[in-house]
Amino acid sequence: MMFFDTALTTNDLIFLARGAGMTLVVTAISVFFGTIMGIAFGILRHQIGPWWAAPLTLVLDIFRSIPLLIQLVLANAFVTTVLGWRISGFTVACAVLSLYTSAYCAEIVRGGIEAVPPTLRRAARSLGLTWRQDMTSVTLPLAARIALPSWIGLALGVMKDSALVYVVQVVELLKSAQILITRLQEPLFLLLICGLFYFLISFPIARLGGYLERKWSND
Amino acid sequence: MKTGILASGLMLAAGLTTPAFADKLDDIISANVLRCAVVLDFPPMGSRDSNNEPIGFDVDYCNDLAAALGVQAEIVETTFPERIPALMSGRVDVAVASTSDTLERAKTVGFSIPYYAFENAVVANQNVEMTDWEGMRGKTVGATAGTYEAIWLEEKVAEWGEGQFRPYQNQADVFLALSQGQLDATVSTVEVAEANVASGNFPGIRIVDKAPMVPDYVALITLREEYGLINYMNLFINQQVRTGRYAELYEKWIGEGEPADLTIPGVYR
Numbered sequence: 001m002m003f004f005d006t007a008l009t010t011n012d013l014i015f016l017a018r019g020a021g022m023t024l025v026v027t028a029i030s031v032f033f034g035t036i037m038g039i040a041f042g043i044l045r046h047q048i049g050p051w052w053a054a055p056l057t058l059v060l061d062i063f064r065s066i067p068l069l070i071q072l073v074l075a076n077a078f079v080t081t082v083l084g085w086r087i088s089g090f091t092v093a094c095a096v097l098s099l100y101t102s103a104y105c106a107e108i109v110r111g112g113i114e115a116v117p118p119t120l121r122r123a124a125r126s127l128g129l130t131w132r133q134d135m136t137s138v139t140l141p142l143a144a145r146i147a148l149p150s151w152i153g154l155a156l157g158v159m160k161d162s163a164l165v166y167v168v169q170v171v172e173l174l175k176s177a178q179i180l181i182t183r184l185q186e187p188l189f190l191l192l193i194c195g196l197f198y199f200l201i202s203f204p205i206a207r208l209g210g211y212l213e214r215k216w217s218n219d
Numbered sequence: 220m221k222t223g224i225l226a227s228g229l230m231l232a233a234g235l236t237t238p239a240f241a242d243k244l245d246d247i248i249s250a251n252v253l254r255c256a257v258v259l260d261f262p263p264m265g266s267r268d269s270n271n272e273p274i275g276f277d278v279d280y281c282n283d284l285a286a287a288l289g290v291q292a293e294i295v296e297t298t299f300p301e302r303i304p305a306l307m308s309g310r311v312d313v314a315v316a317s318t319s320d321t322l323e324r325a326k327t328v329g330f331s332i333p334y335y336a337f338e339n340a341v342v343a344n345q346n347v348e349m350t351d352w353e354g355m356r357g358k359t360v361g362a363t364a365g366t367y368e369a370i371w372l373e374e375k376v377a378e379w380g381e382g383q384f385r386p387y388q389n390q391a392d393v394f395l396a397l398s399q400g401q402l403d404a405t406v407s408t409v410e411v412a413e414a415n416v417a418s419g420n421f422p423g424i425r426i427v428d429k430a431p432m433v434p435d436y437v438a439l440i441t442l443r444e445e446y447g448l449i450n451y452m453n454l455f456i457n458q459q460v461r462t463g464r465y466a467e468l469y470e471k472w473i474g475e476g477e478p479a480d481l482t483i484p485g486v487y488r
Contacts, residue, residue, distance in 0.1 A: 009269065011270060015271050076308070076309070076310065077309050081308070086250045176271075179259075179267060179296075182267070183266070183271070
């Protein structure tokens with residue numbers, strides 16, 4: 001590099017960038033499926049009431065309260081040894097992280113829906129809107145505005161939590177950095193670069209959130 | 220018609236007598252991939268090259284085992300404490316990770332016969348006349364304080380009743396002292412000795428002989444109950460030695476010289 005001596009080569013930077021790409025892919029898949037499932041679970045929980053939703057709530061609470069690292073190890077062990085499937089660590093990582101995301105997202109969606117004044121929803125229904133019309137045209141647009149900041153926070157959190165998928169043999173950004181640290185023995189410098197990569201990924205997402213918030217609050 | 224009856228009878232009998240049972244060896248072959256736990260911060264047994272690809276004695280050994288089984292090898296990086304948990308939780312099929320065959324570990328996992336042994340070498344300053352390890356008698360020797368080699372050397376010096384033993388803080392200091400002539404000789408693992416001679420960081424040192432210490436035998440491990448696979452691995456290790464591949468890998472990763480004898484005189488297995 002320019003300012004001081006390092007054994008880091010362009011090759012190694014490409015290696016780190018590939019790790020960053022893996023972090024992005026895992027995060028994108030998990031946030032996408034986690035959000036779809038989270039919306040479904042959130043609406044379901046709100047719609048059928050706390051009593052009927054109890055089993056679902058319990059399952060989601062389990063995903064929220066057990067550390068992600070343990071979930072990954074147990075899920076991988078269950079799939080490979082108990083079920084005997086030979087599926088890749090990448091698949092396990094995406095599945096576990098999606099469920100984990102959906103558990104948090106369900107809470108955000110439920111909170112968003114509950115923040116829409118019930119009187120407004122009743123007014124919509126008394127105007128002759130069906131449940132579906134009320135949901136798509138009144139409740140969800142309003143709920144989305146309320147839920148957006150928390151959802152952006154969740155997406156950024158999942159991106160950083162995705163560093164744990166190294167336990168199922170997925171070489172993402174942090175693992176790539178650790179591999180280089182073992183080889184080159186330059187921990188501080190490499191972690192600095194690794195942090196920079198994380199920032200480069202997170203910053204646009206955070207800015208996109210800010211942009212959407214502003215855009216949605218004006219209309 | 221008759222053959223039809225006979226065939227169906229045979230099929231029925233075969234179905235009754237052979238229960239459907241697949242062990243790990245079958246699983247590996249049917250999955251067409253062998254997942255090996257390898258420690259990659261332990262050169263020359265395991266490390267990464269400049270492209271961050273795994274290399275080393277253990278990596279080659281895993282590739283050889285996979286090739287013998289006719290499957291693809293998958294190197295799964297683990298740390299030393301993670302080797303056995305990785306095996307138990309099904310993340311890997313075997314560990315080719317320089318695992319010492321202790322009886323305590325054998326309560327949990329199944330060991331093959333040793334596939335490698337870490338021996339100790341006597342390294343001396345070039346100006347000191349020495350032809351074998353007994354040449355250390357009466358000389359100034361030293362090693363890293365508290366290590367197995369240091370304890371052994373100190374005992375030898377006390378036994379001989381002549382010469383001097385000097386403890387050092389770390390191995391680099393020992394080799395520096397040896398290179399500068401403050402020490403006549405030291406004892407270290409063959410791997411470290413070869414690497415230090417080859418590095419050129421310590422001019423004026425040479426490997427004299429192997430030290431007559433009990434080597435650290437290391438073996439391949441898999442699940443305790445997988446006798447089929449353990450049996451296969453034992454034969455595989457035997458073949459590696461028999462075909463000269465063991466010596467070839469030793470020369471490639473450790474250096475010139477005779478690789479460690481993997482048999483223990485006076486006892487089976």
